[in-house]
Amino acid sequence: MDYLHGTDHSPTMTLRLYESDPYLREFTATVLSTDGNWVTLDRTAFYPGGGGQERDRGTIDGLPVTGLKGKTEMAHQVPGHGFSVGQSVIGRIDWEGRYGLMRAHTGEHLLFSCLSRHTEMELVKISLTRERKVLVVKGQLDWDMIREAVLEVNGVIAQGSPVSCEYLDREQMSEGGPRAKLDRITDQKVRVVRIGEHDQAACAGVHLRDAQEIGMLLVNKFTSARPAGDWEIEFLVGPEAVSAAVEHSVRALMLAERLGSLPQDSLTAYDNRDKELLRCREALKVYGRQALASIPSQQVNGIQVLSGTFPGLDRKMLMERAAELASGPRTLVALLSQDERAFLVLARSEDLELDCASLLNLVLRPHGGKGGGKPNFASGGTPGPIKGEDLLEEIIRMVEKGL
Numbered sequence: 001m002d003y004l005h006g007t008d009h010s011p012t013m014t015l016r017l018y019e020s021d022p023y024l025r026e027f028t029a030t031v032l033s034t035d036g037n038w039v040t041l042d043r044t045a046f047y048p049g050g051g052g053q054e055r056d057r058g059t060i061d062g063l064p065v066t067g068l069k070g071k072t073e074m075a076h077q078v079p080g081h082g083f084s085v086g087q088s089v090i091g092r093i094d095w096e097g098r099y100g101l102m103r104a105h106t107g108e109h110l111l112f113s114c115l116s117r118h119t120e121m122e123l124v125k126i127s128l129t130r131e132r133k134v135l136v137v138k139g140q141l142d143w144d145m146i147r148e149a150v151l152e153v154n155g156v157i158a159q160g161s162p163v164s165c166e167y168l169d170r171e172q173m174s175e176g177g178p179r180a181k182l183d184r185i186t187d188q189k190v191r192v193v194r195i196g197e198h199d200q201a202a203c204a205g206v207h208l209r210d211a212q213e214i215g216m217l218l219v220n221k222f223t224s225a226r227p228a229g230d231w232e233i234e235f236l237v238g239p240e241a242v243s244a245a246v247e248h249s250v251r252a253l254m255l256a257e258r259l260g261s262l263p264q265d266s267l268t269a270y271d272n273r274d275k276e277l278l279r280c281r282e283a284l285k286v287y288g289r290q291a292l293a294s295i296p297s298q299q300v301n302g303i304q305v306l307s308g309t310f311p312g313l314d315r316k317m318l319m320e321r322a323a324e325l326a327s328g329p330r331t332l333v334a335l336l337s338q339d340e341r342a343f344l345v346l347a348r349s350e351d352l353e354l355d356c357a358s359l360l361n362l363v364l365r366p367h368g369g370k371g372g373g374k375p376n377f378a379s380g381g382t383p384g385p386i387k388g389e390d391l392l393e394e395i396i397r398m399v400e401k402g403l
């Protein structure tokens with residue numbers, strides 16, 4: 001929605017053809033003036049962008065239009081043009097991109113009004129580009145409201161609803177009437193866009209003739225945004241919405257199958273798994289602490305070596321325990337945890353000369369692993385699983401050799 005542009009035309013202005021005919025793809029115009037790469041025309045079908053919708057792309061006499069600016073006289077940036085004042089030119093809009101944006105823009109009107117019926121909401125920002133369609137709103141929103149609103153929008157689309165425009169005096173814009181931010185509108189006349197009985201809003205943008213042409217609207221992202229209380233709603237329209245809906249539903253069905261639940265129960269099934277995972281982690285911590293309490297020790301070359309492998313154990317627990325154990329006299333600690341990768345911690349007492357970081361890299365390197373740390377404490381891992389016992393034996397052999 002663009003509340004900024006007015007409707008009053010004077011003969012020196014660029015006539016905005018898209019306001020009366022948003023389906024115009026090609027037009028002839030006369031060059032009013034040029035300034036470097038910028039060309040001002042007497043009429044144009046190029047929508048300069050506004051209300052969050054990006055500008056049109058296209059060509060003038062076959063040359064790409066790379067920018068649009070100006071409120072009353074619209075200048076078109078056409079690098080390398082050789083146009084002269086009074087010359088007649090042909091403009092062509094990149095129709096595929098524009099039509100997609102008209103679908104998104106009309107869809108955004110409907111989505112906003114349907115959401116507003118469920119909750120008190122304030123529009124923060126709209127961003128409609130070829131790549132991404134986003135609405136940012138402030139209010140109390142949840143997935144249930146999104147579901148209801150999207151169903152309502154698609155109901156309107158399926159039934160069809162004509163889109164019309166009229167110009168109202170500012171004074172006619174009353175509370176409970178068309179949505180408008182009057183503080184942002186400077187003109188006396190306000191362009192109001194209606195989608196049947198479903199929505200009315202002040203807007204200077206380009207819309208479809210009928211909501212049916214949207215094809216389908218799908219919200220494909222709904223997340224909280226900054227500042228707190230803001231929500232970002234990303235949506236798709238037309239064929240993109242259809243493919244995403246099919247893709248999402250197939251994935252949801254596959255996921256339910258993996259969870260061993262019915263699709264409608266998959267969220268509960270997931271939550272149950274999540275709780276089970278938390279319980280397992282807690283249990284692992286308890287058993288891990290027990291296992292770490294008694295670590296086998298042996299005397300090697302006058303050094304007390306404490307070592308052990310602990311499958312699946314939390315790395316932080318392993319490191320904390322290694323540091324504790326290394327406080328004894330002439331002690332070296334080598335603790336290893338294993339899952340899809342191996343993780344090794346080496347720690348020694350201050351009265352030893354041995355460099356833990358070098359020793360760690362020496363034993364991990366043949367397995368494609370590496371690590372880092374200080375002479376008295378180092379940790380690192382391997383990219384894949386290894387035989388943990390072999391690695392610890394290798395460390396013992398190194399200590400025997402006096403490394």
Ligand SMILES: [Zn+2]
Pocket residue numbers: 001002105109193203204205206207
């Ligand atoms: Zn609009």
